[in-house]
Amino acid sequence: MGIKELARHLNISIGTVSRALNGHPEVNAETRKRVLEAAAELGYAPDQAGRSLRQGTLNVVALLLSTDLTSKTDTMFFMELSRGIQDQFAEHGLDLVIHLNKPDLDMLDRVKRIVERRQADALILAETRDNDPRLDYLAGRNFPFATMGRSWSGGTHPWMDLDFDFAMRAAIDRLAGFGHRRVALVTGDPGYRLDSMLQDAFRRELAEHGMPLDEALMIKTDTHEEGGYKAMTDFLAMAEPPTAVIFPHYRAVVGAYSYLSETGRQPGRDVAILSCSADTAIAQFMAPPLTCFRLDLYGLGRRLAQALLASMPRFAESYGNALIQEIWPWELVGRDSDGFHVG
Amino acid sequence: MGIKELARHLNISIGTVSRALNGHPEVNAETRKRVLEAAAELGYAPDQAGRSLRQGTLNVVALLLSTDLTSKTDTMFFMELSRGIQDQFAEHGLDLVIHLNKPDLDMLDRVKRIVERRQADALILAETRDNDPRLDYLAGRNFPFATMGRSWSGGTHPWMDLDFDFAMRAAIDRLAGFGHRRVALVTGDPGYRLDSMLQDAFRRELAEHGMPLDEALMIKTDTHEEGGYKAMTDFLAMAEPPTAVIFPHYRAVVGAYSYLSETGRQPGRDVAILSCSADTAIAQFMAPPLTCFRLDLYGLGRRLAQALLASMPRFAESYGNALIQEIWPWELVGRDSDGFHVG
DNA sequence: CTCTATTCCGTAAACGTTTACGACGATAAC
DNA sequence: GTTATCGTCGTAAACGTTTACGGAATAGAG
Numbered sequence: 001m002g003i004k005e006l007a008r009h010l011n012i013s014i015g016t017v018s019r020a021l022n023g024h025p026e027v028n029a030e031t032r033k034r035v036l037e038a039a040a041e042l043g044y045a046p047d048q049a050g051r052s053l054r055q056g057t058l059n060v061v062a063l064l065l066s067t068d069l070t071s072k073t074d075t076m077f078f079m080e081l082s083r084g085i086q087d088q089f090a091e092h093g094l095d096l097v098i099h100l101n102k103p104d105l106d107m108l109d110r111v112k113r114i115v116e117r118r119q120a121d122a123l124i125l126a127e128t129r130d131n132d133p134r135l136d137y138l139a140g141r142n143f144p145f146a147t148m149g150r151s152w153s154g155g156t157h158p159w160m161d162l163d164f165d166f167a168m169r170a171a172i173d174r175l176a177g178f179g180h181r182r183v184a185l186v187t188g189d190p191g192y193r194l195d196s197m198l199q200d201a202f203r204r205e206l207a208e209h210g211m212p213l214d215e216a217l218m219i220k221t222d223t224h225e226e227g228g229y230k231a232m233t234d235f236l237a238m239a240e241p242p243t244a245v246i247f248p249h250y251r252a253v254v255g256a257y258s259y260l261s262e263t264g265r266q267p268g269r270d271v272a273i274l275s276c277s278a279d280t281a282i283a284q285f286m287a288p289p290l291t292c293f294r295l296d297l298y299g300l301g302r303r304l305a306q307a308l309l310a311s312m313p314r315f316a317e318s319y320g321n322a323l324i325q326e327i328w329p330w331e332l333v334g335r336d337s338d339g340f341h342v343g
Numbered sequence: 344m345g346i347k348e349l350a351r352h353l354n355i356s357i358g359t360v361s362r363a364l365n366g367h368p369e370v371n372a373e374t375r376k377r378v379l380e381a382a383a384e385l386g387y388a389p390d391q392a393g394r395s396l397r398q399g400t401l402n403v404v405a406l407l408l409s410t411d412l413t414s415k416t417d418t419m420f421f422m423e424l425s426r427g428i429q430d431q432f433a434e435h436g437l438d439l440v441i442h443l444n445k446p447d448l449d450m451l452d453r454v455k456r457i458v459e460r461r462q463a464d465a466l467i468l469a470e471t472r473d474n475d476p477r478l479d480y481l482a483g484r485n486f487p488f489a490t491m492g493r494s495w496s497g498g499t500h501p502w503m504d505l506d507f508d509f510a511m512r513a514a515i516d517r518l519a520g521f522g523h524r525r526v527a528l529v530t531g532d533p534g535y536r537l538d539s540m541l542q543d544a545f546r547r548e549l550a551e552h553g554m555p556l557d558e559a560l561m562i563k564t565d566t567h568e569e570g571g572y573k574a575m576t577d578f579l580a581m582a583e584p585p586t587a588v589i590f591p592h593y594r595a596v597v598g599a600y601s602y603l604s605e606t607g608r609q610p611g612r613d614v615a616i617l618s619c620s621a622d623t624a625i626a627q628f629m630a631p632p633l634t635c636f637r638l639d640l641y642g643l644g645r646r647l648a649q650a651l652l653a654s655m656p657r658f659a660e661s662y663g664n665a666l667i668q669e670i671w672p673w674e675l676v677g678r679d680s681d682g683f684h685v686g
Numbered sequence: 687c688t689c690t691a692t693t694c695c696g697t698a699a700a701c702g703t704t705t706a707c708g709a710c711g712a713t714a715a716c
Numbered sequence: 717g718t719t720a721t722c723g724t725c726g727t728a729a730a731c732g733t734t735t736a737c738g739g740a741a742t743a744g745a746g
Contacts, residue, residue: 002701002702002703003702003703003704004702012725012726013725013726013727014702014703014704014726015704015705015725015726015727015728016724016725016726018703018704018705019704019705019724019725022704024705026723026724026725027723027724027725028723028724028725031724031725043455043459044459045455045456045459045460046460046702046703046704047396047460047461047701047702047703048392048395048460048461048462048703049391049392049393049395049396049401049461049701049702049703050392050396050701050702050703050704050731051702051703051704052391052392052703052731053390053392053393053396053701053702053703053704053730053731053732053733054702054703054704054705054730054731055703055704055705055731056731058392060462062440067422067425067426067429069422071624075418075419075422076418079410079412079418082410082443083410083443086410086443086444095442095456095462096442096443097405097440097441097442098440098441098442098443099438099439099440099441100425100426100429100439100441101429112386112388113388113438116386116387116388117388117389117390117391118390118391118392119391119403119438224624225624225625225627225628226624226628229628251624251625254625254628254629255628257628257630258627258628258629258630258632261630261631262630281414281567281568281569281594282568282594282597284568284601285568285569285572285597285598285600285601286597286601287600287601287603287604287605287630288604289601345731345732345733346732346733346734347732355695355696356695356696356697357696357732357733357734358695358696358697358698358734358735359694359695359696361733361734361735362695362734362735365734367735369693369694369695370693370694370695371693371694371695374694374695389732389733389734390731390732390733392731392732392733393701393731393732393733393734394732394733394734395701395733396700396701396702396703396731396732396733396734397700397701397732397733397734397735398701398733398734398735399701
């Protein structure tokens with residue numbers, strides 16, 4: 001099953017076998033055919049370790065995800081994204097593998113392990129934090145990597161991100177059009193760049209629309225169902241509750257819907273609910289269907305992979321050697337969760 | 344950064360360095376300390392390719408998932424499962440990596456690639472199909488693997504599965520107790536062992552409870568939101584609709600809820616909805632909260648990993664060299680989606 | 687002092703590839 | 717007939733580890 005056996009079986013040298021399999025030009029056409037046939041018949045495939053050892057490359061890109069995702073974010077988002085990444089890499093013979101890890105501190109260790117043991121040729125990080133030490137480490141080692149979501153400093157590494165400024169403007173435009181003036185925002189930990197940007201954009205757009213800013217209407221909490229449930233509970237206990245709530249994180253909406261339903265209220269009638277999340281399958285099947293943002297997650301994944309490839313010396317020329325950092329547009333999908341006029 | 348540099352830096356041989364790092368007994372305590380310190384300081388970690396080449400082991404286990412998961416199943420299920428698997432493997436210094444692949448035919452190629460290129464020491468398959476060629480291939484190559492969900496033949500490989508017989512009995516017991524006699528079942532493609540078992544159990548339990556079996560009430564469709572939506576549409580268009588519907592697949596429930604809401608109906612009042620899925624975070628936040636089954640997904644993942652480890656020569660002795668195949672119990676969590684009496 | 691056992695460490699082979707280098711024969715050029 | 721060119725292939729080194737083997741030094745036993 002090794003290349004040696006294959007060579008012996010064909011009565012040629014291992015060098016020729018290797019050249020034949022790797023498509024080198026200096027091998028006779030008929031010899032190549034014989035080699036390929038024999039390889040297919042005997043089920044030979046080059047050992048990854050041997051090849052990697054020799055040419056220092058593994059044909060594997062790692063995507064590092066935190067197990068937090070299970071509890072805090074929309075797993076669908078990353079699944080769709082991964083599908084795009086995977087397909088793009090496949091065109092270059094690269095495999096995508098997902099590494100799950102405990103969140104926070106261990107993450108740096110895992111990154112170090114991947115780099116130092118050479119478990120992948122490049123790395124994709126999903127969620128970056130303020131002063132994320134992983135970015136410095138990777139940049140210092142000159143290891144190719146990309147991130148989903150820009151980092152705080154912008155950085156000189158490739159990334160893809162979403163246009164949250166646009167989303168927030170579109171959301172508040174829409175709510176203002178319906179006559180809302182007390183709008184609330186429920187985000188997660190502002191230690192994440194995403195939540196920080198959302199809060200900034202929220203403040204700015206409120207000001208632009210001449211709406212009052214009430215800090216009590218900006219709740220930072222967990223981004224899953226329970227966080228949304230509690231946030232909605234708090235809002236409705238206020239002397240003057242908001243008439244509209246923006247939940248950038250989709251899963252929090254589920255909790256909010258739940259509390260509203262329990263108390264006999266209805267989203268889209270008693271309070272407007274709007275999400276800045278991607279329009280994954282469930283949104284249109286909520287009751288009432290959720291207003292959120294349409295986005296080509298699969299395409300985003302592909303483009304993220306392209307950005308990373310463009311930063312890898314081996315593939316850079318195919319992608320114009322450019323540093324690719326893009327902010328992706330999306331489109332507001334108005335549904336019934338916020339479709340009513342106040343006042 | 345190689346072991347050679349490290350050895351030169353310490354003025355000892357690479358053999359001793361290797362032994363020191365790998366905890367072999369025949370090395371002086373003080374030498375070992377020096378080596379470990381220097382390795383930490385210089386950020387040395389053994390190259391995976393070199394090590395793998397030498398000792399034929401990689402310390403990596405692969406979990407193969409289909410990109411279908413995105414559209415068809417509850418991604419949360421596999422995330423929680425993966426977390427358990429990951430933690431169990433970590434105790435033995437193994438990493439879990441997830442390979443995403445297109446469904447169906449390509450899957451066998453991917454499995455072959457993983458085995459032939461030695462990209463992992465063992466493999467976990469998530470969804471097996473009738474006459475799944477991947478199982479035969481792996482067994483033929485004597486490659487360690489385990490599956491989530493038993494295969495059709497039972498097989499001689501380790502697996503974990505859920506007690507769907509129990510679930511179906513508990514579900515129909517409960518519905519019978521509420522007075523239901525026209526109960527429907529919405530499953531996916533019976534080419535999957537899971538759906539096939541559910542249908543069998545459903546028929547059996549109906550008979551045991553003296554309920555009539557109406558084949559029109561057994562719909563096979565997609566297991567995502569849209570499938571549930573359409574199934575519910577079909578049911579309610581019947582001359583004599585079912586009074587209760589069992590949706591083993593959680594995501595189909597979302598679609599069913601959606602249709603009910605659109606037509607002014609309410610789950611748990613106009614029709615009973617019950618799911619045999621695991622009780623993931625969303626179930627209790629649906630409106631009304633969904634009756635389903637409580638399950639320790641994390642523990643299940645750990646146990647699945649143990650079962651696999653027990654089948655790997657390297658680790659077998661720690662686990663008693665046994666073939667581990669287990670059917671896990673779960674517990675019905677009665678909520679409001681089916682809590683009403685008929686007639 | 688001799689012999690043996692023990693502790694520690696260096697040497698070198700091996701794992702399965704890829705590839706630089708050189709060699710061989712055949713063909714073409716003069 | 718000599719030389720250069722080309723196409724094809726074999727040889728061997730190299731990648732970074734681990735580990736079997738043997739050797740040197742020390743200690744203990746007689």
